Amino acid sequence: MPALIETLGLTKQFDTLTAVDHLTLTVVEGEILALLGPNGAGKTTTVRMLSSILKPTAGSARVAGYDVVRDARAVRHIVGHLTEFPGLYLRMRPLDYLDFFGELQGMARADRRARAQELLQHFDLWDARARRLGEYSKGMRQKMALIRAMLHNPRILFLDEPTSAMDPHSAKQVRDAIASLRGSGRTIVLCTHNLYEAEALADHIAVIRRGKLIALGTPAQLKCDLLGLPLWQVRLARPLDQPWPSLNGALQVQSFDDLTLRYHTRAPETANPLLLRRLQEIGAAVLELHEMPRSLEEVYLKLVL
Amino acid sequence: MLTDALIITRREIRDSLRDWRILAPIVILTLIFPWIMNLSTRVAINFVEEYNATIIPLRLVPFALMIVGFFPISFSLIIALETFVGEKERNSLEPLLDTPISDEALYFGKLLAAMLPPLFASYLGVLTYLLGLYLSIQYTPEWIVLFQIVAMTTMEALVMVSGAVVVSSHTTSVRAANLLASFIIIPMAFLLQGESVLLFWGQYDVMWYILAALFVADVLLIRTGVRTFNREEILAREIDTLNLGSMARAFRRFFVGAHFSPARIYRDDVPRLLRENRLALAVTLLVVGGGVALGWLMALRYPLPAGAFGPLRVDADVFKSPLTPGYDFLPSIGTLPIFFNNIRALALAALLGLFSFGSLALLLLLIPMGIVGFFAGEMGPLGSDPLTFLAAFILPHGLFELPAAIIATAFALRLGASIIAPPPGVTAGENLLRALADLAKMFLFVVLPLLLLAAWVEANVTPQIVIWFYGR
Missing domain, CATH: 1.20.190 (Delta-Endotoxin; domain 1)
Known part of the structure; x- marks a missing residue:
C-alpha cells in the first residue's frame, strides 16, 4: 500500500513552546491511525500542519504526494478536517450551511445539494433540516461538523475528537461511519482520548507526549511491547485429581488453583492445542481457554505517566 | 480570489x-x-x-x-x-x-x-x-x-x-x-x-x-x-491575557539589554538606533523643512500691510517674567519652565502618535515650524531680514532644541507605526514594546540633555542675542 501521509522531522515551535518535536511517521492508504496523547501533547497542532493551516517550523510533510507548505491549497482540497470544536454558524440552516462550505470547496451546486442530502440522511439529520443549527443538540452539532468535513468526499479525513459530547447512540453512529469509510479506501487520522474507540477503529496507534512520538504500532504490538506476553487462562468444570501438566517449559505459569491455570506462552498456536490435548488425556473437564483481556488504557497510562 | x-x-x-x-x-x-x-x-x-x-x-x-x-x-x-x-x-x-x-x-x-x-x-x-x-x-x-x-x-x-x-x-x-x-x-x-x-x-x-x-x-x-x-x-495566538509582568520584562530586555551601562548606550545603542531609524528621521526632517516652507508661503500669500509696523524692535523688558497677562499659557522665560514645557509637548506628541500611527506627532512638530516660517516670511514687509530674524530668535537654542524635537518626533513616529507592520516573526505587541523602549532610551539619554541645554540657552543666551540685534 502506498504511503498517503508522510512526515519527516515535523516540528512546530510557538515562541518558547515546542508543540511538535521532530515527528516522523507514515500512514498508508486506507489505514486508520489513532493519535493518542494527553492534552497539549501536540495532536491538534500535528493535524493542523497536515491540513496545511499551520506551517511547520522545521521538517516536512507530504499528504497524498502534496507538500503541506508548497501545495497548501491542493492539500486543503483533498483533506476533510473535523475540528476540535464544531464551530457552526448557529443562525444558519443545515442545507445553507453545507452549501456554503461546498461552494468554498469548489463543488457544483447540484453535487453540493445531493451530497448534503445523502449525508444528512445517513446521519439522521434530514428530518431536522428546517431547524437552525443553534437549535441542534451537542451531538447533532458534532454530527453536522462531521458532515461538513466529509462533504467534498475527501480522500483523507482528520478527525479531532469525533465523538466527544455525543450520546452513546450517536457516538456509535459516528464510529460505524468511520469504520465504513475505511471500507471505502479512505485514510483517517483520528485524534482521540477515547481509548476504546482508538482500539476498536485504529489499525495503528501513535502515542505523542510533549510533541514527541513515543510509541507507534498496532494495538496488539503496543500491548505486547509494553505489557509483555499475553496472559492465557484455562478454567475447568471440576478440580483436577493430579497436578497441572507442565508441557516441558512451554508455559510460564503465572498462577494456578484447583480449577484455574494462568500462564504466558511465546507460541500460543502450538502450546494451547498441546495443553488441551494433555488435559483431555487426563480426563479434565475444560470449561474454557481464552486470552485474558488487556486494555489499551494500561498501555497508554504506562506510556504517558 | x-x-x-x-x-x-x-x-x-x-x-x-x-x-x-x-x-x-x-x-x-x-x-x-x-x-x-x-x-x-x-x-x-x-x-x-x-x-x-x-x-x-x-x-x-x-x-x-x-x-x-x-x-x-x-x-x-x-x-x-x-x-x-x-x-x-x-x-x-x-x-x-x-x-x-x-x-x-x-x-x-x-x-x-x-x-x-x-x-x-x-x-x-x-x-x-x-x-x-x-x-x-x-x-x-x-x-x-x-x-x-x-x-x-x-x-x-x-x-x-x-x-x-x-x-x-x-x-x-x-x-x-x-x-x-x-x-x-x-x-x-x-x-x-x-x-x-x-x-x-x-x-x-x-x-x-x-x-x-x-x-x-x-x-x-x-x-x-x-x-x-x-x-x-x-x-x-491561543490566549491574549494581558501579562504585565511579561510586558515589563520584555520592555526591560529591550531597554537595558544584557546589563545596564550608560557608556554602552552612548557608544553603541544611540548610534545604532539613529542608524536604524534613519527613515523616520528623514521623514521628520522633511516635515520640519516643509513646515517652515509652508509657513513662509502663507506669509507671502497673506503679507502684513506695508507700513503697518515699523522694522522689528524689541524691548529688553519683554524677556522679564512674568509675561503680559493673557499670555500665561506660555512658559515664563526661565530654564526650568521652558524645559518642562518642551518635555510636555514632546511627550504629548509621542502619546498622540501612538493613537494615530505617528501622524499626530508629526503634526505637532509641523505647527510650530509653520509658525516660525510664517514669522520669518513676514519679516520682509516689516523691513527686517528673515535670516537675521531666524539667526537671532531661533538659531541659538534651536541648535539643541531642534535635534531634540526631531529625534523625539521620529521615534514617536516609529512607535505609532510599529503596530502597522511588525517584521516577520515579531508580534505587533513585541514590536510596540521595542519601539517604546527605543523611544524611552533616546528620550532619556539624548532628548532630555539636549532640551535642558536648549532651555538654558533660550532663557539666558537667546534674549541677549535678540536684544543685540533688535534692541532699542
Whole structure:
C-alpha cells in the first residue's frame, strides 16, 4: 500500500513552546491511525500542519504526494478536517450551511445539494433540516461538523475528537461511519482520548507526549511491547485429581488453583492445542481457554505517566 | 480570489442581517435619525434666518450630512470586530481556514461584509436626509461637498473596518478587541471634531487633504491587515491575557539589554538606533523643512500691510517674567519652565502618535515650524531680514532644541507605526514594546540633555542675542 501521509522531522515551535518535536511517521492508504496523547501533547497542532493551516517550523510533510507548505491549497482540497470544536454558524440552516462550505470547496451546486442530502440522511439529520443549527443538540452539532468535513468526499479525513459530547447512540453512529469509510479506501487520522474507540477503529496507534512520538504500532504490538506476553487462562468444570501438566517449559505459569491455570506462552498456536490435548488425556473437564483481556488504557497510562 | 471573497461576503451579510441587534439600529439610523436631523435642521435654519444669519444654514447642512452619514458606519466597527475576532472566539473560523480559500480572499471577503451594510445604510441615510430637505425647503447641496462627505464616509468606514482587523488579529476575544478598539475610536473622534470645524468654517479645500490622509491610512491598515490576518497568526495566538509582568520584562530586555551601562548606550545603542531609524528621521526632517516652507508661503500669500509696523524692535523688558497677562499659557522665560514645557509637548506628541500611527506627532512638530516660517516670511514687509530674524530668535537654542524635537518626533513616529507592520516573526505587541523602549532610551539619554541645554540657552543666551540685534 502506498504511503498517503508522510512526515519527516515535523516540528512546530510557538515562541518558547515546542508543540511538535521532530515527528516522523507514515500512514498508508486506507489505514486508520489513532493519535493518542494527553492534552497539549501536540495532536491538534500535528493535524493542523497536515491540513496545511499551520506551517511547520522545521521538517516536512507530504499528504497524498502534496507538500503541506508548497501545495497548501491542493492539500486543503483533498483533506476533510473535523475540528476540535464544531464551530457552526448557529443562525444558519443545515442545507445553507453545507452549501456554503461546498461552494468554498469548489463543488457544483447540484453535487453540493445531493451530497448534503445523502449525508444528512445517513446521519439522521434530514428530518431536522428546517431547524437552525443553534437549535441542534451537542451531538447533532458534532454530527453536522462531521458532515461538513466529509462533504467534498475527501480522500483523507482528520478527525479531532469525533465523538466527544455525543450520546452513546450517536457516538456509535459516528464510529460505524468511520469504520465504513475505511471500507471505502479512505485514510483517517483520528485524534482521540477515547481509548476504546482508538482500539476498536485504529489499525495503528501513535502515542505523542510533549510533541514527541513515543510509541507507534498496532494495538496488539503496543500491548505486547509494553505489557509483555499475553496472559492465557484455562478454567475447568471440576478440580483436577493430579497436578497441572507442565508441557516441558512451554508455559510460564503465572498462577494456578484447583480449577484455574494462568500462564504466558511465546507460541500460543502450538502450546494451547498441546495443553488441551494433555488435559483431555487426563480426563479434565475444560470449561474454557481464552486470552485474558488487556486494555489499551494500561498501555497508554504506562506510556504517558 | 474575488469569487471566493464574495462567497464569504454573501454569507456574512446574510448572517448580519439575520441579527436584529445589528439590523434594528441600522434601520433606525438610516430612516429615523435623518428624519429627526432634517427636522432639527429646518428649525435651526428658520431660527437663524430670523436674525439674517444666512451663512449658518449653508454651513449647518454639510455638517449635518456628515453626522447622518457617519452614525450608520460606526456600526462597521462592531460588525468587523464580530466577524473577525467573534468568529475566532466562537471557533467557527477554523472550519473556514480548512477550506482552500486563500488568506487574502478570506480577509477581503470579511472586510467587504463588515463594510457594505453600514455603508449602504449610510448612503441611504444621506439620501433620506437630502430628500427631506429638498421636499421641505428645496435645498440642494453643492455636488463637490456632497462628494467629499460621501467619499469621507466611505474612507472612514474602511479605516474603522481595516483598523478593527488589525485589532482583532492581536486578540482572541471580542471583549479584548472592544477594549483595544479605543485605538480606532479616539483618532476617529479627533478626526470628526476636525471635520466639523472645517465644515463650519467652510474650508472645503482642506477636506481633500483629509481625504488623501484617510486614503493613506486605509492603504496602511489594509496592508497590515493582509499581513496579520493569516492562518498562521490566527491559530498561533491561543490566549491574549494581558501579562504585565511579561510586558515589563520584555520592555526591560529591550531597554537595558544584557546589563545596564550608560557608556554602552552612548557608544553603541544611540548610534545604532539613529542608524536604524534613519527613515523616520528623514521623514521628520522633511516635515520640519516643509513646515517652515509652508509657513513662509502663507506669509507671502497673506503679507502684513506695508507700513503697518515699523522694522522689528524689541524691548529688553519683554524677556522679564512674568509675561503680559493673557499670555500665561506660555512658559515664563526661565530654564526650568521652558524645559518642562518642551518635555510636555514632546511627550504629548509621542502619546498622540501612538493613537494615530505617528501622524499626530508629526503634526505637532509641523505647527510650530509653520509658525516660525510664517514669522520669518513676514519679516520682509516689516523691513527686517528673515535670516537675521531666524539667526537671532531661533538659531541659538534651536541648535539643541531642534535635534531634540526631531529625534523625539521620529521615534514617536516609529512607535505609532510599529503596530502597522511588525517584521516577520515579531508580534505587533513585541514590536510596540521595542519601539517604546527605543523611544524611552533616546528620550532619556539624548532628548532630555539636549532640551535642558536648549532651555538654558533660550532663557539666558537667546534674549541677549535678540536684544543685540533688535534692541532699542
